[in-house]
Amino acid sequence: MARWVAATLLAASLTPGCAPxxxxxxxxxxxxxxxxxxxxxxxxxxxxLRSATRSIALEMYLLTDDxxxxxxxxxxxGGRDVTVILERAPYRAExxxxxAYDRLAQAGVDVLWANARTPLTHAKLLVTDGVRAAIMTxxxxxxxxxxxxxxxxxxxDPTDVADAQAIIxxxxxxxxxxxxxxxxxxxxxxxxxxxTALADGARWxxxxxxEELSDAxxxxxxxxxxxxxxxxxxxxxxxxxxAATNGALxxxxxxxxxxxxxxxPTVHAKAMVADQRRFxxxxxxxxxxxxxxxxxxxxxxxxxxxxRRISSVIMQDAxxxxxx
Numbered sequence: 001m002a003r004w005v006a007a008t009l010l011a012a013s014l015t016p017g018c019a020p021x022x023x024x025x026x027x028x029x030x031x032x033x034x035x036x037x038x039x040x041x042x043x044x045x046x047x048x049l050r051s052a053t054r055s056i057a058l059e060m061y062l063l064t065d066d067x068x069x070x071x072x073x074x075x076x077x078g079g080r081d082v083t084v085i086l087e088r089a090p091y092r093a094e095x096x097x098x099x100a101y102d103r104l105a106q107a108g109v110d111v112l113w114a115n116a117r118t119p120l121t122h123a124k125l126l127v128t129d130g131v132r133a134a135i136m137t138x139x140x141x142x143x144x145x146x147x148x149x150x151x152x153x154x155x156x157d158p159t160d161v162a163d164a165q166a167i168i169x170x171x172x173x174x175x176x177x178x179x180x181x182x183x184x185x186x187x188x189x190x191x192x193x194x195x196t197a198l199a200d201g202a203r204w205x206x207x208x209x210x211e212e213l214s215d216a217x218x219x220x221x222x223x224x225x226x227x228x229x230x231x232x233x234x235x236x237x238x239x240x241x242x243a244a245t246n247g248a249l250x251x252x253x254x255x256x257x258x259x260x261x262x263x264x265p266t267v268h269a270k271a272m273v274a275d276q277r278r279f280x281x282x283x284x285x286x287x288x289x290x291x292x293x294x295x296x297x298x299x300x301x302x303x304x305x306x307x308r309r310i311s312s313v314i315m316q317d318a319x320x321x322x323x324x
Contacts, residue, residue: 031157034281034306036313037138037150038265045126045134045152046071046145052128055081057168059114059125059297061283062090062139063100073107081110085171087121088113114295115174118188121295124283125164132156133164135184135282135299137269148268149209149317151281151310153299160184160299167297187296191284194300195272195291196221202230202274207314209235209269212285214244219286223255232257235317236324237267244287249324260321267317270298271310279307 035044049056049071056075063069063086076082084104086097104111114121124136136152138144155161159182167186170177180186185194199206199221206225213219213236226232234252236245238261253259261267270286273279282298284290301307 032153032155032160032301032303032306034303034309035152035154036309037145037152038147041146042067043138043145043150043152044154045136045138045140048126048128048132048134048154049075052080054129055083055127057083057127057165059085059121059123059168059171059295060140061087061120061122061124062093062096062141062144064096064139064141065145068140068145069100069103072104072109076104076107076109083168083172084109084111085114085121085168086111089120091120112172115171117174118295119289119293121171122283122290123167123295123297125168125297127161127164127168130165131161133161135160135164135297137271137281137283139268143266144268147265149262149265149313151269151271153281153301155183155299157182164297171295183299183301185280185282185284185298185300187284187291187294191296191298192217192291195280195284195286198272198274198278198280198300199225201278204230205273205275205311206230206232207273207276207311208233208286209267209271209310209314209317210286211237211268211270212242212245212287212290214242214248215286215288215291218291219248219251222252222257226252226256233314233318234259235267235314235321236261238263238322239266241324246324253323258318259324260318261324262317262321271314273307273311273314276308276311277304278302279310281310 126134133155138150163180163184166178280300284296
């Protein structure tokens, strides 16, 4: 069985137009740019923070990396308008953001704890100078910036930027969150429907890389994809998985999905690619709380080159992984 799974994954990785190995990154420019970590570490988010000339608006679940905090402090001391929203009590790391909060407040940054209207603020969202948005799977931690499997999309699309700014403003003021007009998806809000549609719309291939995967509806959608002949590959972390995630992985493997867990790099990513054409990257895990309750932000893009790139990364991680 192990040899059969490895052969299946290798065959999928050799699909025409998606040769094995990480593709070269496309030249900068255009409405968005994809980054894959840790291959492109240190994270370009640090460069983005340091390059801001007017303003920084950040909403972040975990902010513990000294370089990231230093960049925010330096921006404020350099005269930039810096706004930061942090989760007060990250799960199993309740006081982790307090040192960053204190340093930022002392430097004059407009820093505040996330509004308690959602159980957790799990978003990883950044807007600089009102013209560029970063939608990330990574927290601003040392592991998130340098060693985890993560994805980041920088968007210069005006609608994406306006949507990102509107989300941060709503979360800062407690106003009702507007429905994104462009490619962003939010939770609470659009996430469940959009991600279900992405999975249900796959015709021949579905590649998933997810830190946590336990939502009954999305697991059913992945299983149904297998049932209609779609090649489904799922890559999860090798360590610290919840019992619910283990159960979901077992059900998907029994249904015929190629399920692998990866020791290194640690899978913190949240990504899904349908037919090497359309992809999701963002903060949402495929769990009920992430899809329905927490503040989450993601992006769904129709971009064949970047979709194939993420698909190739997932496939290479699957080939190096093992059965759970």
